[in-house]
Amino acid sequence: MEIKDKLNSIDTQQADFQYNLDKISAEIGDNSQEDVSLLVKIISIIGSIFATAALYGFLNLLGIFDTHLSMLVSGIISLTLSIIIIRRADAIMTETLAVTTFLIGLILVAMGLDSLYFNNNLVSIIVILMAMITIPIQNNYLISWISLLVICFNFYFLVLYNNWPASYHFLNALMLFAFLYVCIKEASIISKRNIFSKKYFPIRSALLLSVFIGYSLNSLTGFYQEMNYLPFSGLAPIIFSYYLVYLIIELEFRSNIKIKALIFTIVTLLVFPMLMSPGLGISICLFLLCFKIGYRWGIILSIAGFIYFLGQFYYDLNYTLLTKSFILILTGLILIPIQIIFSRMKKYGIQSIN
Amino acid sequence: MNREEIHIIARNSNWSESGIQKMLHERVYSDEKKWISFLNPALLVLSSGMILTGIICFFAYNWDILGEFFKFGLVGGLIVLLTIMGIYKPLPEIVKKISLLSASVLVGVLFAIFGQVYQTGADAYDLFLIWSICILVWVVFSGFWAQWLLLLILLNITLILYSEQVAFDWDEIYLLSILFTFNSIVLIGMLRYNFSLRRNFFPQSMFFMITLALVFMATLGVAITIFEENMKEDFAFLIIVAFVYFLGILYGIVNRKIFYPAIIFLSLILIVAQLIIRWNSDIIGFFFVSVFLVISIALLVRQIIKTNKMWVNGN
Numbered sequence: 001m002e003i004k005d006k007l008n009s010i011d012t013q014q015a016d017f018q019y020n021l022d023k024i025s026a027e028i029g030d031n032s033q034e035d036v037s038l039l040v041k042i043i044s045i046i047g048s049i050f051a052t053a054a055l056y057g058f059l060n061l062l063g064i065f066d067t068h069l070s071m072l073v074s075g076i077i078s079l080t081l082s083i084i085i086i087r088r089a090d091a092i093m094t095e096t097l098a099v100t101t102f103l104i105g106l107i108l109v110a111m112g113l114d115s116l117y118f119n120n121n122l123v124s125i126i127v128i129l130m131a132m133i134t135i136p137i138q139n140n141y142l143i144s145w146i147s148l149l150v151i152c153f154n155f156y157f158l159v160l161y162n163n164w165p166a167s168y169h170f171l172n173a174l175m176l177f178a179f180l181y182v183c184i185k186e187a188s189i190i191s192k193r194n195i196f197s198k199k200y201f202p203i204r205s206a207l208l209l210s211v212f213i214g215y216s217l218n219s220l221t222g223f224y225q226e227m228n229y230l231p232f233s234g235l236a237p238i239i240f241s242y243y244l245v246y247l248i249i250e251l252e253f254r255s256n257i258k259i260k261a262l263i264f265t266i267v268t269l270l271v272f273p274m275l276m277s278p279g280l281g282i283s284i285c286l287f288l289l290c291f292k293i294g295y296r297w298g299i300i301l302s303i304a305g306f307i308y309f310l311g312q313f314y315y316d317l318n319y320t321l322l323t324k325s326f327i328l329i330l331t332g333l334i335l336i337p338i339q340i341i342f343s344r345m346k347k348y349g350i351q352s353i354n
Numbered sequence: 355m356n357r358e359e360i361h362i363i364a365r366n367s368n369w370s371e372s373g374i375q376k377m378l379h380e381r382v383y384s385d386e387k388k389w390i391s392f393l394n395p396a397l398l399v400l401s402s403g404m405i406l407t408g409i410i411c412f413f414a415y416n417w418d419i420l421g422e423f424f425k426f427g428l429v430g431g432l433i434v435l436l437t438i439m440g441i442y443k444p445l446p447e448i449v450k451k452i453s454l455l456s457a458s459v460l461v462g463v464l465f466a467i468f469g470q471v472y473q474t475g476a477d478a479y480d481l482f483l484i485w486s487i488c489i490l491v492w493v494v495f496s497g498f499w500a501q502w503l504l505l506l507i508l509l510n511i512t513l514i515l516y517s518e519q520v521a522f523d524w525d526e527i528y529l530l531s532i533l534f535t536f537n538s539i540v541l542i543g544m545l546r547y548n549f550s551l552r553r554n555f556f557p558q559s560m561f562f563m564i565t566l567a568l569v570f571m572a573t574l575g576v577a578i579t580i581f582e583e584n585m586k587e588d589f590a591f592l593i594i595v596a597f598v599y600f601l602g603i604l605y606g607i608v609n610r611k612i613f614y615p616a617i618i619f620l621s622l623i624l625i626v627a628q629l630i631i632r633w634n635s636d637i638i639g640f641f642f643v644s645v646f647l648v649i650s651i652a653l654l655v656r657q658i659i660k661t662n663k664m665w666v667n668g669n
Contacts, residue, residue, distance in 0.1 A: 004365070006355050010367075010373060011375055013376070014369065019367035019368075019369075020366045020369050024363055029366075036457050036662045039658065043654065044655060047651030047654075050627065050647055052607075054631075054640050054643040054644040054647060055644040057643075058641045061637045080392055092655055096647075096651040096652050096655070099623055100644070125541045169580065190360075190374060191374055193364070198365070201361075248389070289393065291384055292386075294357070295528035321411050321415035322412065323410035325408045325411035326408070326412075327412060329404070329408035331574065332400075332403070333405065335397055335404070339394065339401055342393045342397060343398075
């Protein structure tokens with residue numbers, strides 16, 4: 001379908017529809033290579049990591065790390081250079097250089113501040129502010145993505161360094177809410193045509209990674225699993241999962257009460273495991289959300305997480321192997337009639353379940 | 355219209371929020387059919403996986419009190435049952451293939467139980483070698499790519515364990531040479547088979563995984579050769595890598611698959627970077643490496659985009 005045809009189809013639905021054809025054609029032309037964009041991003045990231053490591057070695061041998069002043073000045077120059085490069089020059093040719101100088105700049109500034117015996121909290125806050133400043137002043141996906149990751153991970157650093165278990169669970173819930181908002185309100189965000197609409201993809205991607213890692217930390221390392229705090233972490237995915245299920249069945253299965261009841265039953269069966277295993281909870285919640293909006297990498301990550309955390313959940317259950325075997329078999333048997341219903345729906349259509 | 359195009363048009367027009375939302379629902383978001391298409395097989399896999407795991411846990415709990423006859427009989431019986439299911443015509447094709455694959459996996463379990471019961475003390479590579487030989491006929495006649503993947507994994511494990519347990523005179527490069535050559539021949543064979551059948555018997559994702567493994571082995575092997583200064587002794591390995599890389603680039607260009615030349619050139623860039631560090635691991639060396647990496651990656655990315663654009667436009 002040509003660009004003009006696509007725009008005409010929108011034109012028929014909106015009377016006052018106006019657009020800039022040249023810009024749209026140019027951007028769609030640049031974007032037509034969706035199949036290699038992931039390959040290009042991965043190669044750029046790998047190249048940047050190795051180049052950063054080599055540059056780190058060079059600066060180390062040069063003695064930049066010997067004094068805090070040299071680290072700070074070099075770091076600021078490096079950050080400024082990366083922004084200038086990415087704004088002025090052809091992005092494809094200079095992306096690796098810009099990302100490399102950006103990464104090394106952040107590392108130098110953080111190390112420089114640390115060597116001045118600044119409090120780690122203050123260093124973290126300054127790094128967050130610097131990352132926030134870089135986001136609106138350039139349009140590169142990778143630099144925006146790295147900046148957002150730096151911001152999210154530094155929030156987690158602040159919570160973990162200061163040993164604030166309640167804040168850790170609250171931060172998890174907040175990150176999840178932010179990701180949910182960004183995904184559900186996609187149309188609203190991009191229609192505003194502001195900085196958030198321009199940075200939509202790196203924001204979504206960075207939040208996905210931060211949410212997943214944040215929740216997984218709890219399940220993988222076992223810290224902050226005191227009973228009075230754990231439900232807060234597990235509660236957020238459960239509440240949001242119910243909300244997502246409500247949205248999905250209202251939009252897709254609105255005509256069928258039996259299907260609605262069935263789907264709510266499945267989610268309710270999962271409440272206890274989700275409460276006990278935040279990693280499992282977040283995998284289910286992310287799957288529901290990412291499958292709903294067609295976000296492929298979110299689906300893959302959530303399925304991989306679900307398989308891993310489900311296995312971990314059963315492994316960690318405080319019962320004998322015999323009891324666990326009965327629980328597993330029983331769960332599998334409960335799922336069979338549900339699967340048969342979905343199989344009938346696939347074969348005969350949703351009306352067959354009435 | 356895909357998601358990226360919707361975003362581009364939204365950014366450069368006055369498209370209303372409701373219009374964008376409608377288009378996203380129509381073209382991007384999952385509808386009822388997609389949900390049912392996914393949940394149907396997913397629930398099947400989940401329920402059968404949980405029942406199977408439960409059964410395994412049950413027998414694991416009672417393993418010590420089970421007699422040898424029961425242990426062998428259970429696994430052997432399952433193998434027979436699954437093999438019959440694998441050739442029973444009325445069953446759907448996918449069920450037959452998965453049954454035969456499960457039987458292939460259980461063959462290894464049977465041999466492991468044999469080793470446990472009779473304390474044969476055989477080196478582990480024996481188990482994987484005999485496992486591979488026993489399932490060979492099923493692999494050839496099953497018509498299922500996953501069987502070939504299982505066989506490939508078993509043979510690689512056999513080679514690695516053999517080098518650790520028997521062939522003590524094999525150094526890392528010798529082992530890498532054997533693994534690299536073997537897997538390259540397998541990859542070429544699979545590509546050739548797909549070509550002769552004129553369809554994707556082996557999925558593209560399998561080729562990507564094997565290629566990534568080969569490139570990783572080659573880059574690691576060359577790094578060891580460079581830093582241990584064994585270029586003369588390991589010359590054969592370098593020749594094999596160069597030849598296979600040449601074939602990979604040629605294949606990618608002839609068949610217009612940008613992945614293969616891209617990943618090979620990335621490996622070559624990293625190899626040259628290693629050579630620069632080996633030549634001079636002082637300030638100058640690190641400076642040249644960082645400049646080289648930045649410039650070469652930029653040129654590689656530019657060339658990938660340019661070449662892909664040319665191929666997409668039919669040039």
